[in-house]
Amino acid sequence: MKPDEQNLDEADRQLLAMLRQDSRQPVTKLATDLGLSRANIYARLSRLEQDGIIQGYTVRLGSDYDRRLIRAQVMIKVQLKLAKATEEQLAAIAELSALHAISGEYDLIALIEAETVSELNTLIDRIGALDGVERTTSSILLATKILR
Amino acid sequence: MIAVEIAGPGFLGVAADRGDAALRAHVMIRVAPRDTADVSHRLSQMSELTALHQITGDYDLVAVVEAPRPDDLERTVDRIQAMSGVKQAQASVVLPRSFSPRFG
Known part of the structure:
Protein backbone atom coordinates (compact mmCIF):
# COMPACT_ATOMS: atom_id res chain seq x y z
CA MET A 1 0.00 0.00 0.00
CA LYS A 2 1.38 3.40 -0.97
CA PRO A 3 2.04 6.07 1.65
CA ASP A 4 -0.90 8.46 1.81
CA GLU A 5 -0.83 12.25 2.10
CA GLN A 6 0.65 12.10 5.55
CA ASN A 7 3.21 9.54 4.43
CA LEU A 8 1.86 6.77 6.59
CA ASP A 9 2.62 3.34 5.28
CA GLU A 10 0.81 0.14 6.18
CA ALA A 11 3.09 -0.59 9.14
CA ASP A 12 2.45 2.88 10.56
CA ARG A 13 -1.27 2.34 10.29
CA GLN A 14 -1.07 -1.03 11.97
CA LEU A 15 1.10 0.44 14.69
CA LEU A 16 -1.48 3.16 15.32
CA ALA A 17 -4.29 0.61 15.41
CA MET A 18 -2.43 -1.48 17.97
CA LEU A 19 -1.67 1.53 20.14
CA ARG A 20 -5.25 2.70 20.03
CA GLN A 21 -6.28 -0.64 21.44
CA ASP A 22 -3.67 -0.58 24.15
CA SER A 23 -1.01 2.12 24.25
CA ARG A 24 0.92 0.41 27.03
CA GLN A 25 2.18 -2.44 24.88
CA PRO A 26 5.94 -2.78 25.19
CA VAL A 27 7.95 -1.91 22.11
CA THR A 28 9.26 -5.48 22.06
CA LYS A 29 5.73 -6.79 21.59
CA LEU A 30 4.87 -4.20 18.96
CA ALA A 31 8.06 -5.13 17.11
CA THR A 32 7.33 -8.85 17.24
CA ASP A 33 3.73 -8.45 16.18
CA LEU A 34 4.64 -6.23 13.25
CA GLY A 35 7.71 -8.20 12.26
CA LEU A 36 9.95 -5.15 12.63
CA SER A 37 12.98 -4.34 14.74
CA ARG A 38 12.62 -2.39 17.96
CA ALA A 39 14.72 0.39 16.51
CA ASN A 40 12.28 0.61 13.64
CA ILE A 41 9.33 0.87 16.01
CA TYR A 42 11.05 3.59 18.05
CA ALA A 43 11.82 5.50 14.88
CA ARG A 44 8.23 5.24 13.69
CA LEU A 45 6.84 6.37 17.04
CA SER A 46 9.24 9.28 17.10
CA ARG A 47 8.17 10.38 13.64
CA LEU A 48 4.47 9.96 14.36
CA GLU A 49 4.85 12.06 17.50
CA GLN A 50 6.86 14.75 15.74
CA ASP A 51 4.36 14.96 12.92
CA GLY A 52 1.57 15.35 15.43
CA ILE A 53 -0.18 12.20 14.28
CA ILE A 54 0.27 10.90 17.79
CA GLN A 55 -0.59 13.74 20.15
CA GLY A 56 -0.53 11.79 23.37
CA TYR A 57 -1.05 8.51 25.16
CA THR A 58 -4.06 8.51 27.41
CA VAL A 59 -5.72 6.50 30.09
CA ARG A 60 -9.29 5.31 29.68
CA LEU A 61 -10.69 5.28 33.19
CA GLY A 62 -12.93 2.43 34.25
CA MET B 1 8.10 14.48 25.09
CA ILE B 2 4.52 13.42 24.70
CA ALA B 3 2.38 14.15 27.74
CA VAL B 4 0.22 11.57 29.42
CA GLU B 5 -3.20 12.79 30.33
CA ILE B 6 -6.21 11.30 32.01
CA ALA B 7 -9.16 11.20 29.65
CA GLY B 8 -12.12 12.14 31.81
CA PRO B 9 -15.76 12.66 30.96
CA GLY B 10 -14.99 15.94 29.23
CA PHE B 11 -15.52 19.63 29.88
CA LEU B 12 -15.67 21.94 26.89
CA GLY B 13 -16.54 19.39 24.26
CA VAL B 14 -14.97 16.50 22.41
CA ALA B 15 -12.87 18.51 19.95
CA ALA B 16 -12.22 21.32 22.43
CA ASP B 17 -10.89 18.95 25.08
CA ARG B 18 -8.54 17.51 22.47
CA GLY B 19 -7.05 20.96 22.01
CA ASP B 20 -8.78 21.68 18.74
CA ALA B 21 -8.68 25.41 17.98
CA ALA B 22 -12.03 27.11 17.40
CA LEU B 23 -13.93 30.14 18.59
CA ARG B 24 -15.76 29.18 21.77
CA ALA B 25 -17.71 30.77 24.56
CA HIS B 26 -18.23 29.45 28.07
CA VAL B 27 -21.67 30.57 29.18
CA MET B 28 -22.91 30.48 32.78
CA ILE B 29 -26.71 30.35 32.84
CA ARG B 30 -29.25 31.04 35.55
CA VAL B 31 -32.73 29.57 35.14
CA ALA B 32 -35.84 29.32 37.25
CA PRO B 33 -35.74 25.79 38.72
CA ARG B 34 -38.89 24.70 36.92
CA ASP B 35 -37.41 25.80 33.56
CA THR B 36 -34.21 23.73 33.82
CA ALA B 37 -35.48 20.86 31.69
CA ASP B 38 -36.98 23.14 29.03
CA VAL B 39 -33.91 25.34 28.75
CA SER B 40 -31.61 22.30 28.68
CA HIS B 41 -33.68 20.83 25.89
CA ARG B 42 -33.63 24.02 23.86
CA LEU B 43 -29.89 24.40 24.35
CA SER B 44 -29.36 20.81 23.24
CA GLN B 45 -31.04 21.68 19.95
CA MET B 46 -28.48 24.35 19.16
CA SER B 47 -25.91 22.98 16.74
CA GLU B 48 -23.31 25.34 18.24
CA LEU B 49 -23.51 23.62 21.64
CA THR B 50 -20.63 21.30 22.50
CA ALA B 51 -21.13 20.88 26.24
CA LEU B 52 -23.80 21.36 28.88
CA HIS B 53 -23.27 20.78 32.58
CA GLN B 54 -25.49 21.24 35.59
CA ILE B 55 -23.57 23.02 38.33
CA THR B 56 -23.72 24.23 41.93
CA GLY B 57 -23.48 27.88 42.89
CA ASP B 58 -24.97 31.14 41.68
CA TYR B 59 -25.55 29.74 38.21
CA ASP B 60 -27.40 26.55 37.28
CA LEU B 61 -25.92 25.51 33.97
CA VAL B 62 -22.69 25.87 32.06
CA ALA B 63 -22.97 25.75 28.29
CA VAL B 64 -20.07 25.77 25.85
CA VAL B 65 -20.78 26.95 22.31
CA GLU B 66 -18.65 27.07 19.19
CA ALA B 67 -19.00 29.30 16.14
CA PRO B 68 -16.91 30.03 13.05
CA ARG B 69 -16.63 33.80 13.50
CA PRO B 70 -16.82 36.35 16.34
CA ASP B 71 -20.11 37.82 15.14
CA ASP B 72 -21.60 34.32 14.91
CA LEU B 73 -20.46 33.61 18.45
CA GLU B 74 -21.98 36.86 19.65
CA ARG B 75 -25.28 36.01 17.97
CA THR B 76 -25.23 32.56 19.55
CA VAL B 77 -24.70 34.01 23.02
CA ASP B 78 -27.46 36.56 22.36
CA ARG B 79 -29.81 33.73 21.45
CA ILE B 80 -29.08 32.01 24.75
CA GLN B 81 -29.65 35.23 26.66
CA ALA B 82 -32.96 35.79 24.90
CA MET B 83 -34.18 32.22 25.49
CA SER B 84 -37.35 31.86 27.46
CA GLY B 85 -36.55 30.54 30.93
CA VAL B 86 -33.05 32.01 30.99
CA LYS B 87 -32.86 34.57 33.77
CA GLN B 88 -29.24 35.45 33.14
CA ALA B 89 -26.39 34.31 30.93
CA GLN B 90 -22.80 35.36 31.52
CA ALA B 91 -20.39 34.56 28.71
CA SER B 92 -16.60 34.43 28.50
CA VAL B 93 -14.67 33.71 25.34
CA VAL B 94 -12.28 30.78 25.65
CA LEU B 95 -8.95 32.12 24.42
CA PRO B 96 -6.62 29.94 22.35
CA ARG B 97 -3.57 29.37 24.51
CA SER B 98 -1.77 26.45 26.00
CA PHE B 99 0.28 26.45 29.16
CA SER B 100 2.31 23.30 29.21
CA PRO B 101 2.86 20.12 27.26
CA ARG B 102 0.08 18.56 29.31
CA PHE B 103 -2.50 20.93 27.87
CA GLY B 104 -0.82 21.82 24.60
Missing part, protein backbone atom coordinates in the same frame (compact mmCIF):
# COMPACT_ATOMS: atom_id res chain seq x y z
CA SER A 63 -16.43 3.82 34.39
CA ASP A 64 -16.90 3.02 38.08
CA TYR A 65 -13.89 5.10 39.07
CA ASP A 66 -14.82 7.78 36.60
CA ARG A 67 -18.33 8.10 37.95
CA ARG A 68 -17.02 8.45 41.48
CA LEU A 69 -14.80 11.40 40.64
CA ILE A 70 -16.20 14.76 41.64
CA ARG A 71 -15.36 17.53 39.21
CA ALA A 72 -15.44 21.24 39.66
CA GLN A 73 -14.71 24.22 37.47
CA VAL A 74 -12.61 26.89 39.12
CA MET A 75 -12.54 30.37 37.62
CA ILE A 76 -9.34 32.16 38.53
CA LYS A 77 -8.30 35.80 38.51
CA VAL A 78 -4.52 36.23 38.41
CA GLN A 79 -2.26 39.15 39.11
CA LEU A 80 -1.00 40.32 35.74
CA LYS A 81 2.66 40.49 36.82
CA LEU A 82 2.61 36.92 38.07
CA ALA A 83 0.39 35.53 35.31
CA LYS A 84 2.91 33.31 33.53
CA ALA A 85 4.43 31.87 36.72
CA THR A 86 0.97 31.22 38.18
CA GLU A 87 -0.20 29.47 35.03
CA GLU A 88 2.82 27.19 35.22
CA GLN A 89 2.17 26.44 38.87
CA LEU A 90 -1.44 25.62 38.07
CA ALA A 91 -0.51 23.41 35.14
CA ALA A 92 1.76 21.47 37.51
CA ILE A 93 -1.13 20.48 39.79
CA ALA A 94 -1.82 16.86 38.96
CA GLU A 95 -5.53 16.96 39.80
CA LEU A 96 -6.08 19.72 37.26
CA SER A 97 -7.38 18.10 34.09
CA ALA A 98 -7.91 21.23 32.05
CA LEU A 99 -6.79 24.85 32.07
CA HIS A 100 -7.98 27.51 29.64
CA ALA A 101 -7.57 31.25 29.36
CA ILE A 102 -10.82 33.21 29.14
CA SER A 103 -12.02 36.74 28.56
CA GLY A 104 -14.00 38.65 31.14
CA GLU A 105 -13.82 39.08 34.86
CA TYR A 106 -11.69 35.98 35.37
CA ASP A 107 -8.52 35.09 33.48
CA LEU A 108 -8.48 31.32 33.67
CA ILE A 109 -10.84 28.42 34.04
CA ALA A 110 -9.60 25.14 35.44
CA LEU A 111 -11.23 21.77 35.78
CA ILE A 112 -10.27 19.87 38.91
CA GLU A 113 -11.15 16.35 39.95
CA ALA A 114 -11.08 14.54 43.27
CA GLU A 115 -12.69 11.56 44.95
CA THR A 116 -14.28 13.52 47.79
CA VAL A 117 -15.67 16.99 48.30
CA SER A 118 -13.14 17.45 51.07
CA GLU A 119 -10.25 16.79 48.68
CA LEU A 120 -11.85 19.12 46.16
CA ASN A 121 -11.97 21.76 48.85
CA THR A 122 -8.29 21.23 49.62
CA LEU A 123 -7.47 21.65 45.94
CA ILE A 124 -9.44 24.87 45.73
CA ASP A 125 -7.58 26.15 48.79
CA ARG A 126 -4.28 25.18 47.20
CA ILE A 127 -5.15 27.14 44.08
CA GLY A 128 -6.23 30.14 46.16
CA ALA A 129 -2.97 30.03 48.10
CA LEU A 130 -0.80 30.55 45.01
CA ASP A 131 0.92 33.94 45.08
CA GLY A 132 -0.50 35.19 41.83
CA VAL A 133 -4.10 34.12 42.42
CA GLU A 134 -6.23 37.11 43.39
CA ARG A 135 -9.53 35.31 43.70
CA THR A 136 -11.44 32.26 42.54
CA THR A 137 -14.98 31.07 42.19
CA SER A 138 -15.85 27.39 41.96
CA SER A 139 -18.79 25.29 40.93
CA ILE A 140 -19.10 21.56 41.21
CA LEU A 141 -20.25 19.85 38.01
CA LEU A 142 -23.32 17.97 39.21
CA ALA A 143 -24.08 16.36 35.89
CA THR A 144 -22.79 16.49 32.35
CA LYS A 145 -25.91 16.57 30.19
CA ILE A 146 -24.25 16.99 26.83
CA LEU A 147 -20.77 16.55 25.47
CA ARG A 148 -20.24 16.62 21.70
Whole structure:
Protein backbone atom coordinates (compact mmCIF):
# COMPACT_ATOMS: atom_id res chain seq x y z
CA MET A 1 0.00 0.00 0.00
CA LYS A 2 1.38 3.40 -0.97
CA PRO A 3 2.04 6.07 1.65
CA ASP A 4 -0.90 8.46 1.81
CA GLU A 5 -0.83 12.25 2.10
CA GLN A 6 0.65 12.10 5.55
CA ASN A 7 3.21 9.54 4.43
CA LEU A 8 1.86 6.77 6.59
CA ASP A 9 2.62 3.34 5.28
CA GLU A 10 0.81 0.14 6.18
CA ALA A 11 3.09 -0.59 9.14
CA ASP A 12 2.45 2.88 10.56
CA ARG A 13 -1.27 2.34 10.29
CA GLN A 14 -1.07 -1.03 11.97
CA LEU A 15 1.10 0.44 14.69
CA LEU A 16 -1.48 3.16 15.32
CA ALA A 17 -4.29 0.61 15.41
CA MET A 18 -2.43 -1.48 17.97
CA LEU A 19 -1.67 1.53 20.14
CA ARG A 20 -5.25 2.70 20.03
CA GLN A 21 -6.28 -0.64 21.44
CA ASP A 22 -3.67 -0.58 24.15
CA SER A 23 -1.01 2.12 24.25
CA ARG A 24 0.92 0.41 27.03
CA GLN A 25 2.18 -2.44 24.88
CA PRO A 26 5.94 -2.78 25.19
CA VAL A 27 7.95 -1.91 22.11
CA THR A 28 9.26 -5.48 22.06
CA LYS A 29 5.73 -6.79 21.59
CA LEU A 30 4.87 -4.20 18.96
CA ALA A 31 8.06 -5.13 17.11
CA THR A 32 7.33 -8.85 17.24
CA ASP A 33 3.73 -8.45 16.18
CA LEU A 34 4.64 -6.23 13.25
CA GLY A 35 7.71 -8.20 12.26
CA LEU A 36 9.95 -5.15 12.63
CA SER A 37 12.98 -4.34 14.74
CA ARG A 38 12.62 -2.39 17.96
CA ALA A 39 14.72 0.39 16.51
CA ASN A 40 12.28 0.61 13.64
CA ILE A 41 9.33 0.87 16.01
CA TYR A 42 11.05 3.59 18.05
CA ALA A 43 11.82 5.50 14.88
CA ARG A 44 8.23 5.24 13.69
CA LEU A 45 6.84 6.37 17.04
CA SER A 46 9.24 9.28 17.10
CA ARG A 47 8.17 10.38 13.64
CA LEU A 48 4.47 9.96 14.36
CA GLU A 49 4.85 12.06 17.50
CA GLN A 50 6.86 14.75 15.74
CA ASP A 51 4.36 14.96 12.92
CA GLY A 52 1.57 15.35 15.43
CA ILE A 53 -0.18 12.20 14.28
CA ILE A 54 0.27 10.90 17.79
CA GLN A 55 -0.59 13.74 20.15
CA GLY A 56 -0.53 11.79 23.37
CA TYR A 57 -1.05 8.51 25.16
CA THR A 58 -4.06 8.51 27.41
CA VAL A 59 -5.72 6.50 30.09
CA ARG A 60 -9.29 5.31 29.68
CA LEU A 61 -10.69 5.28 33.19
CA GLY A 62 -12.93 2.43 34.25
CA SER A 63 -16.43 3.82 34.39
CA ASP A 64 -16.90 3.02 38.08
CA TYR A 65 -13.89 5.10 39.07
CA ASP A 66 -14.82 7.78 36.60
CA ARG A 67 -18.33 8.10 37.95
CA ARG A 68 -17.02 8.45 41.48
CA LEU A 69 -14.80 11.40 40.64
CA ILE A 70 -16.20 14.76 41.64
CA ARG A 71 -15.36 17.53 39.21
CA ALA A 72 -15.44 21.24 39.66
CA GLN A 73 -14.71 24.22 37.47
CA VAL A 74 -12.61 26.89 39.12
CA MET A 75 -12.54 30.37 37.62
CA ILE A 76 -9.34 32.16 38.53
CA LYS A 77 -8.30 35.80 38.51
CA VAL A 78 -4.52 36.23 38.41
CA GLN A 79 -2.26 39.15 39.11
CA LEU A 80 -1.00 40.32 35.74
CA LYS A 81 2.66 40.49 36.82
CA LEU A 82 2.61 36.92 38.07
CA ALA A 83 0.39 35.53 35.31
CA LYS A 84 2.91 33.31 33.53
CA ALA A 85 4.43 31.87 36.72
CA THR A 86 0.97 31.22 38.18
CA GLU A 87 -0.20 29.47 35.03
CA GLU A 88 2.82 27.19 35.22
CA GLN A 89 2.17 26.44 38.87
CA LEU A 90 -1.44 25.62 38.07
CA ALA A 91 -0.51 23.41 35.14
CA ALA A 92 1.76 21.47 37.51
CA ILE A 93 -1.13 20.48 39.79
CA ALA A 94 -1.82 16.86 38.96
CA GLU A 95 -5.53 16.96 39.80
CA LEU A 96 -6.08 19.72 37.26
CA SER A 97 -7.38 18.10 34.09
CA ALA A 98 -7.91 21.23 32.05
CA LEU A 99 -6.79 24.85 32.07
CA HIS A 100 -7.98 27.51 29.64
CA ALA A 101 -7.57 31.25 29.36
CA ILE A 102 -10.82 33.21 29.14
CA SER A 103 -12.02 36.74 28.56
CA GLY A 104 -14.00 38.65 31.14
CA GLU A 105 -13.82 39.08 34.86
CA TYR A 106 -11.69 35.98 35.37
CA ASP A 107 -8.52 35.09 33.48
CA LEU A 108 -8.48 31.32 33.67
CA ILE A 109 -10.84 28.42 34.04
CA ALA A 110 -9.60 25.14 35.44
CA LEU A 111 -11.23 21.77 35.78
CA ILE A 112 -10.27 19.87 38.91
CA GLU A 113 -11.15 16.35 39.95
CA ALA A 114 -11.08 14.54 43.27
CA GLU A 115 -12.69 11.56 44.95
CA THR A 116 -14.28 13.52 47.79
CA VAL A 117 -15.67 16.99 48.30
CA SER A 118 -13.14 17.45 51.07
CA GLU A 119 -10.25 16.79 48.68
CA LEU A 120 -11.85 19.12 46.16
CA ASN A 121 -11.97 21.76 48.85
CA THR A 122 -8.29 21.23 49.62
CA LEU A 123 -7.47 21.65 45.94
CA ILE A 124 -9.44 24.87 45.73
CA ASP A 125 -7.58 26.15 48.79
CA ARG A 126 -4.28 25.18 47.20
CA ILE A 127 -5.15 27.14 44.08
CA GLY A 128 -6.23 30.14 46.16
CA ALA A 129 -2.97 30.03 48.10
CA LEU A 130 -0.80 30.55 45.01
CA ASP A 131 0.92 33.94 45.08
CA GLY A 132 -0.50 35.19 41.83
CA VAL A 133 -4.10 34.12 42.42
CA GLU A 134 -6.23 37.11 43.39
CA ARG A 135 -9.53 35.31 43.70
CA THR A 136 -11.44 32.26 42.54
CA THR A 137 -14.98 31.07 42.19
CA SER A 138 -15.85 27.39 41.96
CA SER A 139 -18.79 25.29 40.93
CA ILE A 140 -19.10 21.56 41.21
CA LEU A 141 -20.25 19.85 38.01
CA LEU A 142 -23.32 17.97 39.21
CA ALA A 143 -24.08 16.36 35.89
CA THR A 144 -22.79 16.49 32.35
CA LYS A 145 -25.91 16.57 30.19
CA ILE A 146 -24.25 16.99 26.83
CA LEU A 147 -20.77 16.55 25.47
CA ARG A 148 -20.24 16.62 21.70
CA MET B 1 8.10 14.48 25.09
CA ILE B 2 4.52 13.42 24.70
CA ALA B 3 2.38 14.15 27.74
CA VAL B 4 0.22 11.57 29.42
CA GLU B 5 -3.20 12.79 30.33
CA ILE B 6 -6.21 11.30 32.01
CA ALA B 7 -9.16 11.20 29.65
CA GLY B 8 -12.12 12.14 31.81
CA PRO B 9 -15.76 12.66 30.96
CA GLY B 10 -14.99 15.94 29.23
CA PHE B 11 -15.52 19.63 29.88
CA LEU B 12 -15.67 21.94 26.89
CA GLY B 13 -16.54 19.39 24.26
CA VAL B 14 -14.97 16.50 22.41
CA ALA B 15 -12.87 18.51 19.95
CA ALA B 16 -12.22 21.32 22.43
CA ASP B 17 -10.89 18.95 25.08
CA ARG B 18 -8.54 17.51 22.47
CA GLY B 19 -7.05 20.96 22.01
CA ASP B 20 -8.78 21.68 18.74
CA ALA B 21 -8.68 25.41 17.98
CA ALA B 22 -12.03 27.11 17.40
CA LEU B 23 -13.93 30.14 18.59
CA ARG B 24 -15.76 29.18 21.77
CA ALA B 25 -17.71 30.77 24.56
CA HIS B 26 -18.23 29.45 28.07
CA VAL B 27 -21.67 30.57 29.18
CA MET B 28 -22.91 30.48 32.78
CA ILE B 29 -26.71 30.35 32.84
CA ARG B 30 -29.25 31.04 35.55
CA VAL B 31 -32.73 29.57 35.14
CA ALA B 32 -35.84 29.32 37.25
CA PRO B 33 -35.74 25.79 38.72
CA ARG B 34 -38.89 24.70 36.92
CA ASP B 35 -37.41 25.80 33.56
CA THR B 36 -34.21 23.73 33.82
CA ALA B 37 -35.48 20.86 31.69
CA ASP B 38 -36.98 23.14 29.03
CA VAL B 39 -33.91 25.34 28.75
CA SER B 40 -31.61 22.30 28.68
CA HIS B 41 -33.68 20.83 25.89
CA ARG B 42 -33.63 24.02 23.86
CA LEU B 43 -29.89 24.40 24.35
CA SER B 44 -29.36 20.81 23.24
CA GLN B 45 -31.04 21.68 19.95
CA MET B 46 -28.48 24.35 19.16
CA SER B 47 -25.91 22.98 16.74
CA GLU B 48 -23.31 25.34 18.24
CA LEU B 49 -23.51 23.62 21.64
CA THR B 50 -20.63 21.30 22.50
CA ALA B 51 -21.13 20.88 26.24
CA LEU B 52 -23.80 21.36 28.88
CA HIS B 53 -23.27 20.78 32.58
CA GLN B 54 -25.49 21.24 35.59
CA ILE B 55 -23.57 23.02 38.33
CA THR B 56 -23.72 24.23 41.93
CA GLY B 57 -23.48 27.88 42.89
CA ASP B 58 -24.97 31.14 41.68
CA TYR B 59 -25.55 29.74 38.21
CA ASP B 60 -27.40 26.55 37.28
CA LEU B 61 -25.92 25.51 33.97
CA VAL B 62 -22.69 25.87 32.06
CA ALA B 63 -22.97 25.75 28.29
CA VAL B 64 -20.07 25.77 25.85
CA VAL B 65 -20.78 26.95 22.31
CA GLU B 66 -18.65 27.07 19.19
CA ALA B 67 -19.00 29.30 16.14
CA PRO B 68 -16.91 30.03 13.05
CA ARG B 69 -16.63 33.80 13.50
CA PRO B 70 -16.82 36.35 16.34
CA ASP B 71 -20.11 37.82 15.14
CA ASP B 72 -21.60 34.32 14.91
CA LEU B 73 -20.46 33.61 18.45
CA GLU B 74 -21.98 36.86 19.65
CA ARG B 75 -25.28 36.01 17.97
CA THR B 76 -25.23 32.56 19.55
CA VAL B 77 -24.70 34.01 23.02
CA ASP B 78 -27.46 36.56 22.36
CA ARG B 79 -29.81 33.73 21.45
CA ILE B 80 -29.08 32.01 24.75
CA GLN B 81 -29.65 35.23 26.66
CA ALA B 82 -32.96 35.79 24.90
CA MET B 83 -34.18 32.22 25.49
CA SER B 84 -37.35 31.86 27.46
CA GLY B 85 -36.55 30.54 30.93
CA VAL B 86 -33.05 32.01 30.99
CA LYS B 87 -32.86 34.57 33.77
CA GLN B 88 -29.24 35.45 33.14
CA ALA B 89 -26.39 34.31 30.93
CA GLN B 90 -22.80 35.36 31.52
CA ALA B 91 -20.39 34.56 28.71
CA SER B 92 -16.60 34.43 28.50
CA VAL B 93 -14.67 33.71 25.34
CA VAL B 94 -12.28 30.78 25.65
CA LEU B 95 -8.95 32.12 24.42
CA PRO B 96 -6.62 29.94 22.35
CA ARG B 97 -3.57 29.37 24.51
CA SER B 98 -1.77 26.45 26.00
CA PHE B 99 0.28 26.45 29.16
CA SER B 100 2.31 23.30 29.21
CA PRO B 101 2.86 20.12 27.26
CA ARG B 102 0.08 18.56 29.31
CA PHE B 103 -2.50 20.93 27.87
CA GLY B 104 -0.82 21.82 24.60
